[in-house]
Amino acid sequence: MTTRARSVTVAMIATALGQLLGCAPGPTPVPTPTPAFASEAEAFAAAEEVYRAYNDALNEIDPSDPQTFEPLYVLASGELEAADRENFSVMHAEGHVIRGDARVVSFNGESSSPLFERVVAVVCLDVSAVQVTDAGGRSLVTPERPNVYALSVEFVAGDDRILTMDSSRRVGDDKCAG
Incomplete structure (x- = not known):
């Protein structure tokens, strides 16, 4: 083979290899997680909306009618x-x-995860107007129950990026003072 023929052959092989390698799929890009909300303020606002809807649903509960429980379950997840x-x-x-009815006195966003898929807030809830009685009409509310108490509420975003209440626990009522 002449030098010119060899050069042409090498060039053709190089071109063919380049085309083959150029068409080979590269590494699959790793998707960047998308935040559930654009900002922490937006996450806190969404959490407050969920909590207020939950409280409204709670105020509509009629223990004699289990159908009234369903709207509450849509807004909750996990242990709650x-x-x-x-x-x-x-x-x-x-x-x-x-x-x-229970009334939301205040809602204060406390913390959130970096992608806002978890949000924690402290809610002050006025339960002074709420009475719970047994079938015989006897009160089930303890005399020690304060009129207003503080709850630490954790919200989580599901795969659909919608927040639900995942847990709620009583915290120091001094958070509701003032």
């Missing part, structure tokens, strides 16, 4: 949903009656 299902099932079975 499990506790709600158990508690309202017991209230229904035992004939409890709820009268009066």
Whole structure:
């Protein structure tokens, strides 16, 4: 083979290899997680909206009618949903009656995860108008219950990026002072 023929052959092989390698798929890009919200303020606002809707649904609960529980379950997840299902099932079975409404006094965003898929807030809830009685009409509210108490509420974003309440626990009522 002449030098010119060899050069042409090498050039053709190089071109063919370049085309083959150029068409080979590169490494699959790793998707960058998308935040559930554009900012922490937006995440806190969404969490407050969920909490207020939850409180409204809670105020509509009629323990004698399990259908009234369903709107509450849509807004809850995890341990909170499990506790709600158990508690309202017991209230229904035992004939409890709820009268009066709870009122959100304040909602303060406390913290969030970097992608805002977890949000924690402190809620001050006025329960002074809420009475719970058993089937015989006897109050189930302890005399020590304060009129207003503080809850630490954790919200989580599901795959659909919608927040639900995942847990709620009582914290120092001094957070509601003032």
